[in-house]
Amino acid sequence: MHRALFTLAFAALMAGAAPVRAGGDDLRWLQRTGFGVDAAAVQSLQRLGPSRYLDAQLGPEQPLPASVQAQIDAMPISSTGIAALFAQADTLKAAIDAAQSDADKQAAKKAHGAFEQDVLQQAMQRNLLRAIHSPDPLRQKLVWFWFNHFNVFSGKNNGRLLIPDYEENAIRPYALGRFRDLVMATLKHPAMLVYLDNAQNAAGKLNENYARELMELHTLGVDGGYTQADVQALARILTGVSVNLRGEARPRAAMQPGYLHEGAFEFIPRRHDWGDKVLLGQTIKGTGFDEVETAVTLLCRQPATARHISQQLATYLLGSPADPQLVARMTETFQRSDGDIAATVRVLFRSPQARSAPPFYTDPYRYVVSALRQGYDGQTLGNVQPAINWLNQQGEPLYGRLTPDGYPLDGDAWASDGQMVKRFEVARAIAGGRAPLAPSSTPTPSYQWRFAQSAGVQTRNVLDRATSPTEWNLLWLSAPEMNHD
Amino acid sequence: MTDPVRRRLLQGLGAGLLAGSLPARLWAAPAAAPRLLLVFLRGAYDATSVLVPYRSDDYYRLRPNIAIATPDTDNPAAALQLDDQWGLHPALQDSLYPLWQAGELAFVPFAGTDDTSRSHFETQDRIEAGLPDTASLASRSGFLGRLSRVLQTTPGIAFTAALPAVFAGGDRIPNLALRDAATAPFDPRQSALLADLYRGHPLEDRVRAGLEMRQDVARMLAGDMQAASRGAASSAAFEQQARRMATLMRDQYRLGFVDVGGWDTHVNQGGAQGQLANLLGNLGRGLAAFRDELGAPAWRDTVVVVVSEFGRTFRENGNRGTDHGHGTVYWVMGGSVRGGRIAGRQIALSEATLFQNRDYPVLNEYRSVLGGVLKPHYRLNDRQLAAVFPGASPLDLKLL
Numbered sequence: 001m002h003r004a005l006f007t008l009a010f011a012a013l014m015a016g017a018a019p020v021r022a023g024g025d026d027l028r029w030l031q032r033t034g035f036g037v038d039a040a041a042v043q044s045l046q047r048l049g050p051s052r053y054l055d056a057q058l059g060p061e062q063p064l065p066a067s068v069q070a071q072i073d074a075m076p077i078s079s080t081g082i083a084a085l086f087a088q089a090d091t092l093k094a095a096i097d098a099a100q101s102d103a104d105k106q107a108a109k110k111a112h113g114a115f116e117q118d119v120l121q122q123a124m125q126r127n128l129l130r131a132i133h134s135p136d137p138l139r140q141k142l143v144w145f146w147f148n149h150f151n152v153f154s155g156k157n158n159g160r161l162l163i164p165d166y167e168e169n170a171i172r173p174y175a176l177g178r179f180r181d182l183v184m185a186t187l188k189h190p191a192m193l194v195y196l197d198n199a200q201n202a203a204g205k206l207n208e209n210y211a212r213e214l215m216e217l218h219t220l221g222v223d224g225g226y227t228q229a230d231v232q233a234l235a236r237i238l239t240g241v242s243v244n245l246r247g248e249a250r251p252r253a254a255m256q257p258g259y260l261h262e263g264a265f266e267f268i269p270r271r272h273d274w275g276d277k278v279l280l281g282q283t284i285k286g287t288g289f290d291e292v293e294t295a296v297t298l299l300c301r302q303p304a305t306a307r308h309i310s311q312q313l314a315t316y317l318l319g320s321p322a323d324p325q326l327v328a329r330m331t332e333t334f335q336r337s338d339g340d341i342a343a344t345v346r347v348l349f350r351s352p353q354a355r356s357a358p359p360f361y362t363d364p365y366r367y368v369v370s371a372l373r374q375g376y377d378g379q380t381l382g383n384v385q386p387a388i389n390w391l392n393q394q395g396e397p398l399y400g401r402l403t404p405d406g407y408p409l410d411g412d413a414w415a416s417d418g419q420m421v422k423r424f425e426v427a428r429a430i431a432g433g434r435a436p437l438a439p440s441s442t443p444t445p446s447y448q449w450r451f452a453q454s455a456g457v458q459t460r461n462v463l464d465r466a467t468s469p470t471e472w473n474l475l476w477l478s479a480p481e482m483n484h485d
Numbered sequence: 486m487t488d489p490v491r492r493r494l495l496q497g498l499g500a501g502l503l504a505g506s507l508p509a510r511l512w513a514a515p516a517a518a519p520r521l522l523l524v525f526l527r528g529a530y531d532a533t534s535v536l537v538p539y540r541s542d543d544y545y546r547l548r549p550n551i552a553i554a555t556p557d558t559d560n561p562a563a564a565l566q567l568d569d570q571w572g573l574h575p576a577l578q579d580s581l582y583p584l585w586q587a588g589e590l591a592f593v594p595f596a597g598t599d600d601t602s603r604s605h606f607e608t609q610d611r612i613e614a615g616l617p618d619t620a621s622l623a624s625r626s627g628f629l630g631r632l633s634r635v636l637q638t639t640p641g642i643a644f645t646a647a648l649p650a651v652f653a654g655g656d657r658i659p660n661l662a663l664r665d666a667a668t669a670p671f672d673p674r675q676s677a678l679l680a681d682l683y684r685g686h687p688l689e690d691r692v693r694a695g696l697e698m699r700q701d702v703a704r705m706l707a708g709d710m711q712a713a714s715r716g717a718a719s720s721a722a723f724e725q726q727a728r729r730m731a732t733l734m735r736d737q738y739r740l741g742f743v744d745v746g747g748w749d750t751h752v753n754q755g756g757a758q759g760q761l762a763n764l765l766g767n768l769g770r771g772l773a774a775f776r777d778e779l780g781a782p783a784w785r786d787t788v789v790v791v792v793s794e795f796g797r798t799f800r801e802n803g804n805r806g807t808d809h810g811h812g813t814v815y816w817v818m819g820g821s822v823r824g825g826r827i828a829g830r831q832i833a834l835s836e837a838t839l840f841q842n843r844d845y846p847v848l849n850e851y852r853s854v855l856g857g858v859l860k861p862h863y864r865l866n867d868r869q870l871a872a873v874f875p876g877a878s879p880l881d882l883k884l885l
Binding site: 197200201204206207212216222228231361395402405413415416419420421422424428459462465466474475479480 | 527604660691699
């Protein structure tokens with residue numbers, strides 16, 4: 001009886017859906033270029049074919065739906081720069097110091113904490129609104145990938161006030177651009193300089209933290225052939241690369257030759273080690289910030305960097321272990337194009353492996369965004385807070401990775417016993433529709449389409465045993481087909 | 486089989502929870518199987534601040550802002566004297582110092598790996614793998630995973646949200662984020678439906694074991710939490726977590742793993758007080774709570790080993806912090822540990838004896854040290870030990 005009921009409901013929904021000609025192979029390819037499948041992506045793929053669809057995904061950013069853009073525009077972080085955020089935080093901090101009674105002090109502390117948390121929440125909402133609604137899911141996916149590659153943690157120092165600008169201005173504009181630009185943008189951003197302590201790195205007071213991760217994680221990779229002496233040389237090159245969070249140039253520092261100041265980034269010549277350095281066997285003369293530009297170019301052009309980045313991209317997009325031949329072809333393109341990210345990713349999605357690589361378990365971010373993209377299928381979500389919570393519950397909070405290595409890219413890292421059960425709990429929350437996400441939680445055409453295209457016999461048999469539509473949703477959202485790309 | 490918790494568990498299984506899908510050995514821990522808890526301090530804690538080389542003039546000269554004062558019973562910020570060379574960080578005074586005095590805690594300085602990458606991630610992976618330095622890490626096998634296979638009837642558990650590399654290759658090791666553990670999320674009917682979705686799938690075992698464990702652990706902890714609420718334990722997260730770990734390891738599991746992060750103190754590390762002192766205080770209280778909750782009989786056959794990927798620089802850096810180093814200090818504690826002493830090969834610390842003019846040398850290689858603990862603890866023969874730490878020779882530090 002239940003079976004008949006649900007089948008009928010689906011038939012009705014399917015009747016309203018776009019005619020679908022794409023096969024299961026296309027479904028997997030589409031999932032891998034984006035987040036799940038939604039009606040707009042299916043139609044777009046049918047209209048353009050895979051090659052032009054991919055070009056569009058790799059091309060200039062396409063506009064968000066107007067109502068989503070309006071939500072983002074209305075966020076205070078969209079019109080408040082770093083210096084202004086710090087000015088507001090400073091005012092709230094001054095109120096803590098000025099408070100007379102313990103109760104007032106507590107209240108002022110709470111207000112300050114709430115302000116910083118609200119700034120971070122806005123960034124989370126902006127990120128998820130884009131990921132769920134953008135017609136460029138591949139770009140949004142790579143924004144997540146690059147943030148994770150150049151990871152910073154919201155819980156350290158002023159992280160909450162710096163991360164919205166970091167994602168918006170250091171990561172997003174370069175997600176499909178040139179790799180060296182991405183490295184330089186993160187290098188000059190206070191979120192990175194504070195997180196990896198380079199803001200304090202000065203001649204005679206060397207701090208190696210950022211120099212090491214810049215080579216180990218961001219460019220060459222741990223087996224990239226550098227030594228402890230290279231770490232120290234790069235740390236010396238990076239001395240004086242610092243931050244100025246309040247925005248105004250420091251008058252005395254500004255008098256020094258070589259002083260630089262752009263937004264919250266500052267190069268302080270007095271703190272720089274002006275001696276010559278030897279990095280990866282190449283002598284770099286002590287010339288100030290130019291040394292940093294030279295060193296970054298040197299790092300970005302190393303074959304080890306091309307290999308490391310290609311390997312990471314392939315692991316994230318097609319699962320682990322990455323196909324060595326594909327990685328070799330991506331590496332070759334990365335080097336030949338001087339680090340053109342879009343060209344490198346194009347090689348990946350034009351390869352046969354983009355369709356044939358075995359299904360892999362998706363991380364929580366891809367899972368939640370995919371479920372919502374196809375579950376709400378073009379309807380605008382008024383409130384993405386539940387999605388933020390689901391990421392927290394699954395151990396992959398936005399901006400919440402403590403260590404600079406970022407979250408694991410390998411799907412298996414998310415599929416332990418405990419994580420599988422947690423995933424089912426999140427599936428139930430999405431399925432229940434109790435979360436105030438959007439006007440309706442009725443299964444949508446693309447949700448149905450993915451079901452029709454991919455659900456195996458075993459899954460269909462289990463779904464037939466569901467005793468309510470909510471339970472059917474829970475089971476379908478928990479099924480292997482919905483948890484693998 | 487008189488243990489009420491285990492009886493309840495068996496009844497639950499008998500009622501056909503997820504009929505017959507669970508490997509029997511998970512439930513058949515012999516009452517006498519010794520326990521091992523491995524605590525991994527991720528981020529490389531500053532061992533020089535825990536085991537303070539207070540005889541070294543260079544220590545005070547090279548750490549002008551963050552050194553711990555030489556032992557002095559009138560100074561609460563001073564190191565606690567352990568012997569004529571070493572002192573203990575004062576943040577551990579109420580938690581672990583009593584264990585030292587009771588002879589249940591030993592330290593192994595100059596411990597670590599021969600890996601000199603000074604990379605957190607590579608060195609952590611290497612230690613968790615426990616393979617020779619020349620071995621590829623691609624085999625995805627961890628030393629606790631191999632130990633669990635060797636021991637067969639000694640169930641393991643990771644108290645972490647994700648399964649750590651150290652348990653990779655193990656025989657069905659469950660993992661559990663303890664903040665989730667209090668209630669079972671799905672009833673038996675829904676659990677069965679969910680498990681059936683993965684019938685024949687490579688993830689099937691994980692799904693079944695995960696669902697069943699949540700039901701069973703929820704039952705075990707329900708009784709425990711009621712009993713413990715009298716004590717109104719501190720809300721410090723690790724302490725509460727450690728109590729839950731103890732409950733589960735007392736009754737059900739024998740090999741445990743937990744990690745604690747936040748130790749990468751490049752800036753403003755602090756001295757007797759501050760960032761590192763707070764972390765140590767929490768850790769010490771958690772470990773003391775673990776012992777307390779486990780109870781004296783279980784503590785007698787329990788060993789807790791605290792490790793970290795490497796030590797930190799002997800000199801403080803320009804930011805009153807420390808950078809990545811090499812050798813570190815391992816902690817070994819337990820009811821039958823021959824503690825109250827500093828074990829293993831040692832040298833007098835001075836600027837001249839530093840490794841690469843920077844940090845501690847490694848004189849006690851971690852696989853040898855851990856092998857030397859595991860061998861007597863689990864009565865492993867040479868073949869079994871070679872399966873856990875291939876190519877390593879155990880270093881008998883007479884810790885057990």
